[in-house]
Amino acid sequence: AQSVTQPDIHITVSEGASLELRCNYSYGATPYLFWYVQSPGQGLQLLLKYFSGDTLVQGIKGFEAEFKRSQSSFNLRKPSVHWSDAAEYFCAVVPYSGAGSYQLTFGKGTKLSVIP
Amino acid sequence: NAGVTQTPKFQVLKTGQSMTLQCAQDMNHEYMSWYRQDPGMGLRLIHYSVGAGITDQGEVPNGYNVSRSTTEDFPLRLLSAAPSQTSVYFCASSLQRGGKGELFFGEGSRLTVL
Numbered sequence: 001a002q003s004v005t006q007p008d009i010h011i012t013v014s015e016g017a018s019l020e021l022r023c024n025y026s027y028g029a030t031p032y033l034f035w036y037v038q039s040p041g042q043g044l045q046l047l048l049k050y051f052s053g054d055t056l057v058q059g060i061k062g063f064e065a066e067f068k069r070s071q072s073s074f075n076l077r078k079p080s081v082h083w084s085d086a087a088e089y090f091c092a093v094v095p096y097s098g099a100g101s102y103q104l105t106f107g108k109g110t111k112l113s114v115i116p
Numbered sequence: 117n118a119g120v121t122q123t124p125k126f127q128v129l130k131t132g133q134s135m136t137l138q139c140a141q142d143m144n145h146e147y148m149s150w151y152r153q154d155p156g157m158g159l160r161l162i163h164y165s166v167g168a169g170i171t172d173q174g175e176v177p178n179g180y181n182v183s184r185s186t187t188e189d190f191p192l193r194l195l196s197a198a199p200s201q202t203s204v205y206f207c208a209s210s211l212q213r214g215g216k217g218e219l220f221f222g223e224g225s226r227l228t229v230l
Contacts, residue, residue, distance in 0.1 A: 009156070032216060043120075043206055043221030044159075051216060090158060094216075103174065104149075104219065108158040 002027050004093045006107035013081050014115045021076040021110050023091030031093040033074040034104070035065055038088045047089075050074060061085070086114045118142050122207050122222035129197045129229045137192040137225050139207030147210040147217065148190040149174070150182065152203040153224075159206065165190055197229045 005024045013019055025031060032051050036044040048059025055067040065076045074091060091107040123138045141148065149164035161174030165184040179201060181193040190209075194201060205225045210217035 036219075041223075043208075043223050044219070045221070046218045049216075049218070103161060103164070105175075106151075106158040106160075108156060 002095065002105070004091055004105055004107045006089075006091055006110050008110045009108070010111045010113065012113040012115060015083050016080050019076075019078045019081045019085070019112070021089050021091075021112070023074045023076065023107060025072050025074065025091075025093050027072075027093065027095055029095075030067075030069060031095045033065075033067060034092040034094075035059065035063070035074075035076050036090045036092060036106075037061075038090065038109075040087070044090065047076070081112075081114055083114045083116055086112055088112070120207055120209055120220050120222040122205075122225050125223065125225055127225065127227050129194075129227065131198060131229060133197050134193070134195050135197065135227075136194075137205055137207075137227070139190045139192065139222060140188050141190075141207075141209040141220070142188065143209060143211070143220065144187060145209035145211050145220070146187070147212065148184065149208050149210075149219075150180070150190070150192045151206045151208065152176065152201075153206060154203050162192065162205075194227075197227075199229045201227065202229045203227060 003026045034049045035047040038044045047063050050057050050067050088109045088111045090109045092104050120141045146167050150162040151159040153159050160176045163182040165171045171182050207222045208219040
């Protein structure tokens with residue numbers, strides 16, 4: 001079955017430390033890949049996306065993600081975490097269809113806590 | 117520019133009552149959608165629309181109706197609320213149909229069904 005998995009429910013890091021949030025997908029072909037962030041009490045905001053080409057993509061707020069086809073992964077990274085990065089992060093995929101439908105499927109999310 | 121506006125932000129219903137969650141966007145986006153967010157479940161697609169007059173079901177459509185009479189508005193109707201529909205509901209829109217478009221989210225509507 002097609003799915004997107006975020007293995008870590010909750011991660012705690014110290015401010016200034018590096019961060020990596022994991023995302024794995026299970027689809028027949030490489031889907032479109034996204035990372036969204038949700039601050040408490042807010043809607044979701046797009047951090048970055050990958051469709052094709054360079055496997056390392058840069059996003060907003062200093063985040064980057066690397067697509068690895070061999071591992072079916074799209075992990076999110078940040079070299080130095082700030083207290084304001086505390087939020088919930090969602091990986092999302094859209095199966096490549098070429099036209100028409102648009103059904104974004106979200107992972108269950110990873111909650112990030114930052115220790116000052 | 118207001119973006120995606122959802123009303124109400126909070127609502128408490130009794131089992132069996134009906135209500136409509138409103139969603140409006142002012143970005144002239146073709147695509148609009150409704151998600152529900154439950155703890156530990158992520159966001160699940162309820163219904164979506166690729167343009168005025170066109171709607172389709174998502175992953176969890178049962179108990180919900182939608183219509184799209186204008187480009188701007190995409191209301192979500194609960195005909196007979198059940199406790200299982202207690203959730204936070206998000207409306208989202210996108211300029212593009214084909215899966216590449218960034219989704220713009222409203223701030224959510226928290227619904228409690230007693």
